[in-house]
Amino acid sequence: MCLALGLFSGFLGGLLGIGGGVVIVPVLYFLFTLTGQYPPELAMLVAIATSLSCIVFTSASAALTQIKAQRVNWDIVYKLLPFLLIGSFSAGYIAPNLPPGILRWMFGLFIGLVAIIMLTNWKPQPNRLLPGYAGSSLIGVVAGLIAGLAGIAGGNVIVPTLIFFNIPAHNATATASTLGVPIAGVGAIGYFVLAPANDLPNLFGYMDGVAFLSIVIGAVITAPLGVKFAQKVPADSLKKIFGAMLGLVSLRMLLGPFLL
16 A cells, blocks of 8 residues: 555656655555554654655656756745754654644644645736745745644655745646655654654654555655656646645545544
8 A cells, every 4th residue: 555655656756746745645644543553652653754755756756857857946946945844853853743633623724725826817916926045944844844744755844835936837846846856864863863762663753664564665756657647747837736636645644534
């Protein structure tokens, strides 16, 4: 199941400029809880930490393809990256101290909000530009924190944010893919170094080693295919696909207790 999850999330990540965490986190969460592998209060943390660890490799595969195609906006990368890393690392401390169940609801509500934005016909004002370093620092810290708490590479925040500031959709997805590698890496380190000691098999910090290896193998194979396919899809269609997928994930997370 984790290998199949990796194949699907890798293609999705390359297609939409995300790390695939919006799929990896809920699937792992329900897999862990249904099988009883981890108690519910631990399952979400393990799903998030494992997702971030996987995304380091899945995003790297997609990002390399985007960089070679010269679609990355490097000015945005340099402006946002330091603040994204601060927010992402902080999540490793904040998440374990949140009340049980809050993370799942936060994840579901956040993804639902992004889905609504992407599915509507809203258009940004044509003169709107990305703010300077003061405004970008706030955007970066918040986006990094959300990415770390949700177990994602940040593409779900960065892509709509860049589109909001009139960055073309294909450049936004390429830039998000590139930023996703360090965001996920620093976030995964946070969950590793801040996790309490445990004697559970295959658990390193909060990361499940077996799930990690299976997902990475599948995702690295299909991520470049997703990138190539994305260039054949109109930008508006990409937004709609992105929004529909996020809407389904949001409903599954919010209604999870009733659907199990």
